[in-house]
Amino acid sequence: MSAEERRALVFGKNGQLAQELVRTLPAGWSVAAMGREEVDLLDPASVADAIGSVCPNLVINAAAYTAVDKAESEEAEAFALNQKSVEYIAGYLKDHSGCPLIHLSTDFVFDGKQSHPYSASDPTNPLNVYGASKLAGERAIMDVGLPNSLIIRTSWVYSCFGQNFVKTMLRLMADPARHELSVIYDQIGTPTWARSLAEAVWTAGLSLVNGQEDSAPAIFHWSDAGVASWYDFAIAIQELAYEREILKRKIPVKPIPHTDYPLPAARPAFSVMDKSAFERTFDFHTKHWRAQLAAMLDELKIAAEQNS
Template identity: 50%
Template sequence: MKVLITGKNGQLGWELVNRASTDDVDVYAFASDELDITDSLSVQEKFSAVQPDVVINTAAYTAVDRAESDSENAFLVNEQGAINLAQACKKFNARLLHVSTDFVFDGTKHSPYLTTDTPNPLGVYGASKLAGERGIQNVLPEAVIVRTAWVYSSHGNNFVKTMLRLMQEKPQLGVVSDQIGTPTYAAGLADWLWQISSNSRVQGLYHWTDAGVASWYDFAVAIQELALEKGMLEKEIPVRPIYAAQYPTPAKRPAFSVIDKTGAENDSGLQTTHWRKQLSNMLDKLANV
């Protein structure tokens, strides 16, 4: 099976490449400077050369705050880029697995968001990702679209690595406690994508994060606890809960973005792992890098 992966230098792209089963998969992974998904001609040429069976799109404009003042580029990548890939998949008869976000929701719900819930993005990033979802569905209804949230990895920049650095540098930290969601170790999402990659019966819209619920404050506290246990931090510092309103950002974020994974678990045969266990797994890997 020939699999084309976009965004190979991102957290998820990197995990996909590293967790591929080389026995039965030929991986063709490209960074954004090797495959510009916003360039339809470039996409068609790359597809013609590779002739992929499956395409996994992890390329995205993910700078949530910058998107508020750079909407043209956000939509160019997240909407037009996604459509370009869907059109190429249709032409070359390839399956498309596309990664989207919890930011398509407004966060006003108080129970996990279902795939059937109506999206209502609060900002440009979420709106551009939702436009990409709908663009794909119009071109390739059988494509797999998976929404995820709070992604981190031992590769790249993310909340976990930022917290570890700040916990070494600062005497104390304040972390937002009134935004609730679920962290997602990119390796777990990569495993889910590989699990469904060869199963053409899996189609449509899915949600996938790790199991459980946390605030960013809970997440930070767990990072410090586990890092101290593993000898990755020398001393404990106070971590205090703060309100999001105390630190306004250009983009408004959903206050609640826990998403329901039932369909993704049932159709893949994979069960989600609790976020704290996955955090421990990632820290073990990071300690050995």
């Protein structure tokens, strides 16, 4: 099959990653991005119709229930989308297609008790319903045994699209009625620009499609490089946005422990992931999260100026 004939099917088209996947589409590929309007991922027949209509060379599942706190009271809904729909996708691909699958998962499958970066083989122990439901989705792929499938765990994703930590901080910092901001300092992870994640996904996807032999399902980690607390992240957002005149002023940002900002869902205290296996396998390397944040803010400023 020639490169010109290659097609990708992306589930979760309205999410941050899916929008970046469309924007970073490799040469010689077309993409069909589907959301709730096009496919009901909780209906096996709808999943089958969607995949069958596209006849893809690669499926990327970026659809997920991601409302971490809301999942604590909507456990059934979280598991339905994060586990059952994954089972339907993987099952159809194994029985009818043989097409490779890349499925996105999360650092929240870990409990955060480790003090060094998590490798893909480290024991999982999610602290909340969201993490448990995403882990169940991973296990669904493993149980189906879909060859040439990859699970990519990522963390703290942000972009110019949708709602995310960066855009929330910018909104709060720009609020003239707000003169101070408190941000949690004792939860450590790595911010990840959805653009770099999309490029990593495509790199892995092309490797899968070009592979000559079936391989067992595998799990990899990908985020941007470096380490940060939510407080560190917020400080960087304000500094870089102020430099770019996205923010017209600076306000004090106060570090607080997570106990001062209780949320329904517990979070891991440490969820930095080891990306070295991904880098070795696919010859694709991370960039520091602060540089990626600067690039995203540059893009955000350009978009704002074009729309003004």
